Amino acid sequence: MKLLRIDSSARAASVTRRLTARAAEEWKKNHPDGGVIHRDLSSMQIPPITDDWGATRLEASELTPAQRAYLSTSDQLIEELRSADTIIIGAPMYNFSISSSLKAWIDQIVRIGKTLGYGPDGPHGLLEAKEVIVITARGGGYEKGTLTEAFDFQAPYLRHILGFIGLTNVTFIHAENQLREQGVASFEAAEGRIIAAFADREMRAVAN
Numbered sequence: 001m002k003l004l005r006i007d008s009s010a011r012a013a014s015v016t017r018r019l020t021a022r023a024a025e026e027w028k029k030n031h032p033d034g035g036v037i038h039r040d041l042s043s044m045q046i047p048p049i050t051d052d053w054g055a056t057r058l059e060a061s062e063l064t065p066a067q068r069a070y071l072s073t074s075d076q077l078i079e080e081l082r083s084a085d086t087i088i089i090g091a092p093m094y095n096f097s098i099s100s101s102l103k104a105w106i107d108q109i110v111r112i113g114k115t116l117g118y119g120p121d122g123p124h125g126l127l128e129a130k131e132v133i134v135i136t137a138r139g140g141g142y143e144k145g146t147l148t149e150a151f152d153f154q155a156p157y158l159r160h161i162l163g164f165i166g167l168t169n170v171t172f173i174h175a176e177n178q179l180r181e182q183g184v185a186s187f188e189a190a191e192g193r194i195i196a197a198f199a200d201r202e203m204r205a206v207a208n
């Protein structure tokens with residue numbers, strides 16, 4: 001079994017980073033022999049999408065050495081994604097959406113022929129069933145039924161784009177109000193939900 005842990009906060013001591021670490025710890029308890037790939041997007045340069053991205057429509061044998069080099073980051077990030085059974089994504093809310101590093105990662109892994117197919121019925125995701133846990137942190141609160149719910153362009157976007165490449169088994173755990181008084185309680189509640197989520201998975205694995 002393999003876990004892919006992705007962090008995308010710019011801050012070293014970030015809320016999402018602490019929570020993804022906790023989630024990885026819980027996963028490891030259930031899979032002591034499992035492998036963990038930790039991809040910290042803040043410590044790598046992801047190439048921007050340029051005109052060279054058009055090379056994704058060519059056959060591998062048609063690529064020039066320069067095109068192959070340009071696509072090598074995408075190849076590697078997609079391979080990590082494909083090889084993982086469980087994916088934990090740490091997503092800080094920046095300007096009501098995701099960080100630019102997480103967006104850059106998404107731009108590299110949504111790729112025709114690799115994670116996305118096109119058929120007579122339009123696009124379909126190519127990633128087979130995997131479990132995804134998205135852990136977000138927000139300065140404010142965007143809970144269901146509140147006036148600010150409509151400003152959450154982070155969770156709906158992530159749900160859509162992950163589903164677009166076939167990742168439909170997605171659980172969101174939010175640490176809301178991190179810049180408010182309720183921040184500590186909200187952090188602890190998120191931590192509790194992470195522990196419960198992995199305990200539940202362990203019970204299901206034992207039952208099967």
Ligand SMILES: Cc1cc2nc3c(=O)[nH]c(=O)nc-3n(C[C@H](O)[C@H](O)[C@H](O)COP(=O)(O)O)c2cc1C
Nearest residue numbers: 009014015016092093094095096137138139140178
């Ligand atoms: C550049 C930037 C933009 C932010 N934009 C928002 C925002 O739109 N809404 C919000 O509720 N919090 C916003 N915040 C607060 C963060 O979501 C909050 O501090 C959260 O804990 C960040 O996650 P992290 O601790 O994992 O870095 C912003 C923070 C930064 C640094």
